[in-house]
Amino acid sequence: MGGASxxxxxxxGVYVPAAMHGFSYKNGSLYCEDVELAGLAExxxxxxxxxxxxxxxxxxxxxxxxxAGVEHEVAYAVKAxxxxxxxxxxxxxxxxxxxxxxGELFRVIKAxxxxxxxxxxxxxxxxxxxxxxxxxxIYSFNVESEEELRYLNQVAGELGMVxxxxxxxxxxxxxxxxxxxxxxxxxxKFGVDFEAIDSLYDRAAAELPHIKLRGLQMHxxxxxxxxxxxxxxxEKVLPLVKGLKERHGIEFWxxxxxxxxxxxxxxxxxxxxxxxxxxxxERPLTPELYGREIVPRIKDLGLRILLEPGRFIVxxxxxxxxxxxxxxxxxxxxxxxxxxxxNDLIRPALYEGHHEIVPLKAPxxxxxxxxxxxxxxxxxxxxxxxxxxxxxxxxxxxxxxxSAGAYGFVMASNYNSRPLPAEILVEGDTATVVRRRQTLxxxxxxxx
Ligand code: LLP
Numbered sequence: 001m002g003g004a005s006x007x008x009x010x011x012x013g014v015y016v017p018a019a020m021h022g023f024s025y026k027n028g029s030l031y032c033e034d035v036e037l038a039g040l041a042e043x044x045x046x047x048x049x050x051x052x053x054x055x056x057x058x059x060x061x062x063x064x065x066x067x068a069g070v071e072h073e074v075a076y077a078v079k080a081x082x083x084x085x086x087x088x089x090x091x092x093x094x095x096x097x098x099x100x101x102x103g104e105l106f107r108v109i110k111a112x113x114x115x116x117x118x119x120x121x122x123x124x125x126x127x128x129x130x131x132x133x134x135x136x137x138i139y140s141f142n143v144e145s146e147e148e149l150r151y152l153n154q155v156a157g158e159l160g161m162v163x164x165x166x167x168x169x170x171x172x173x174x175x176x177x178x179x180x181x182x183x184x185x186x187x188x189k190f191g192v193d194f195e196a197i198d199s200l201y202d203r204a205a206a207e208l209p210h211i212k213l214r215g216l217q218m219h220x221x222x223x224x225x226x227x228x229x230x231x232x233x234x235e236k237v238l239p240l241v242k243g244l245k246e247r248h249g250i251e252f253w254x255x256x257x258x259x260x261x262x263x264x265x266x267x268x269x270x271x272x273x274x275x276x277x278x279x280x281x282e283r284p285l286t287p288e289l290y291g292r293e294i295v296p297r298i299k300d301l302g303l304r305i306l307l308e309p310g311r312f313i314v315x316x317x318x319x320x321x322x323x324x325x326x327x328x329x330x331x332x333x334x335x336x337x338x339x340x341x342x343n344d345l346i347r348p349a350l351y352e353g354h355h356e357i358v359p360l361k362a363p364x365x366x367x368x369x370x371x372x373x374x375x376x377x378x379x380x381x382x383x384x385x386x387x388x389x390x391x392x393x394x395x396x397x398x399x400x401x402x403s404a405g406a407y408g409f410v411m412a413s414n415y416n417s418r419p420l421p422a423e424i425l426v427e428g429d430t431a432t433v434v435r436r437r438q439t440l441x442x443x444x445x446x447x448x
Contacts, residue, residue: 020262021270021316022052022426023402028362030400032319034429038360041321041398044422045437047340048321049409051081053089053427055317056405059287060093063259063309066291070298072305075119077257078104080310080406081318085425085434087111090313096139098257098308102129105136115139119254119306121168121217123148123189130155134163141165142217142254144191146200149211156210165204166215166254169197169240173233175221175258178351184220184233191218197240201248213248215306216241219256222311225285227293230258234297245303254306255294260285261315263354266403269316287312311406318405320345320421321360324395325376334371336393341375342382343415345401345408349381356402357384363391373399377416409435417443 022033030037032052041048064074075096078087082104087097088111096117097108108118115136120129123144133141134156143149143165156163170191175182183190192200197216204211220233234255244250262269262284269275275283283289298305322340329335347353357373368389375382384401393399412420419438424431 020055020275021266022055023267023270023319023358023400025362030358030360030362032426032431035426035431037319037321037400038398040424040431041323041360044424044433046321046323046398047344047421049318049404049421049423050321050400050431051083051086051314051318051405051423051425051434053317053425056086056089056314057093059313059317060090060095063287063290063307063312066287067295067305067307069291069295070305071303072307073117074307074309075117075254076313077308077310078108079410081314081408082107082410083423083425083434084111085432086314087113089425096306098142098254098306098310099138102126102132105129105133105138109136119166119217119308121219121308125152127151127155130163131159134159134161139164140214140217140252143167146192146203149200149204149208153204153208153210162210162212164212164214166213166217166250166252167192167197167200168217168219169194169237171218171220171233171236173220173229173236175224175229176226177221177223177258177260180351181222182220183222184218184229194236194240198243201244205248213244213250215250215252215254215303216244217254217256217306219254219308220258222258223260224258225260227285227289230255230290231293231297234294238297238301241303242301245301250303252304252306253298253301254308255298257308257310257312259287259290259309259312261311261403261406263356263403265356266316267356267358313406315406316403318408319400319402320355320404320408321398321400323398324393326395333387334369336371336373336390338373338375338384338399340384340401340421341377341416341418342379343377343413343418344375344421345384345404346411346413347404347407348384349379350411355384355404357388357390358400358402359391359393360398360400361393365391367392377418414438414443419443 100122168191422437423435
């Protein structure tokens with residue numbers, strides 16, 4: 001992190017992060033912290049996910065510090081990157097975990113995380129998952145419907161237990177993000193209508209003896225790049241949460257995840273100058289701004305505040321390294337065909353996600369060419385960029401797809417019978433294979 005991970009006041013007195021990620025050129029070669037990516041690609045092959053531990057910790061600590069004015073816990077959203085070593089890193093830092101499946105709970109426990117610091121979200125929990133989570137003693141089931149709350153009561157009753165629960169309120173706030181990752185509007189499948197919450201808590205208290213109403217949860221969407229939807233949601237839900245505390249003695253309010261990260265210019269955003277050169281209004285959302293806007297509004301509530309960030313913690317901490325296989329010059333376009341595909345990183349295909357493409361060898365000239373960078377999969381949607389100006393790279397050269405630490409490997413599949421890539425965690429000058437590359441034998445394991 002160039003030794004510059006401390007905060008300092010920017011031009012308008014706003015605290016800006018001094019460094020956003022651990023990827024930079026040294027002597028013309030791209031490094032993750034103190035490890036040269038070209039060496040990793042050589043040794044472990046490509047496609048290859050590489051994560052910077054310092055960046056993950058730096059982001060966790062910044063958000064934690066930004067919320068210091070209120071009793072809180074940062075519950076990392078495991079879905080963003082569930083590698084055991086990433087979870088262990090965060091467990092050792094004192095993070096809680098927001099999980100969405102029995103599988104994620106299993107991973108957290110294997111990584112040394114404490115189930116008592118886990119919240120369990122999701123609209124479709126199965127009986128097996130509920131039983132497993134009850135037996136492990138999780139902190140709260142974040143429930144998404146009255147039907148689920150009643151079912152949770154029934155299952156807990158059968159086990160002679162009481163299930164701690166929070167209902168997810170849908171505040172009907174526009175998160176102004178991609179339609180596939182917006183969750184806080186009435187037309188989304190998530191949560192219970194704002195207007196229906198009070199009566200649901202009253203009914204639950206009266207009729208469901210195996211439920212302990214422990215909190216209230218909300219989450220309005222992912223990749224929010226402005227603080228105003230968060231503020232709007234907090235202000236809207238505040239009176240509701242106060243009432244629930246008075247009438248039902250709830251102890252926590254989870255204000256969800258969703259803090260967005262820099263995708264465009266994400267490489268440049270690793271440098272301090274990039275942040276200071278931006279006028280305040282044009283700066284991406286920072287944890288400091290989030291904390292400054294949110295904490296004063298909730299600090300006198302007397303509730304424990306939970307946050308569920310995923311992307312913010314790991315997104316800019318990871319890259320996907322891929323090798324150029326061919327250059328194909330068509331009549332209309334030039335295609336750079338690389339060895340990573342949409343099965344390895346699906347965000348461009350699924351959400352029109354933008355990932356910067358940075359050569360591992362620093363470009364010798366400022367010259368750029370308009371190209372499509374595409375994968376080997378038999379789908380037209382298998383591209384990482386279209387008509388983008390990029391510095392030259394040739395077959396045999398490697399490039400890094402930036403900001404691939406969140407919703408990268410976790411969404412990878414074996415489509416086209418392609419083995420899953422390896423994952424590497426870098427800590428200073430040490431690189432550890434935290435998941436080995438799949439083999440062809442792995443592909444057919446369990447099949448007849
Ligand atoms: N809490 C709940 C209830 C969620 O549904 C999510 C994300 C999070 C927390 C964490 O959100 P984050 O802080 O990471 O924005 N695959 C998509 C993103 C899907 C997000 C789903 N829910 C993508 O690649 O953009």
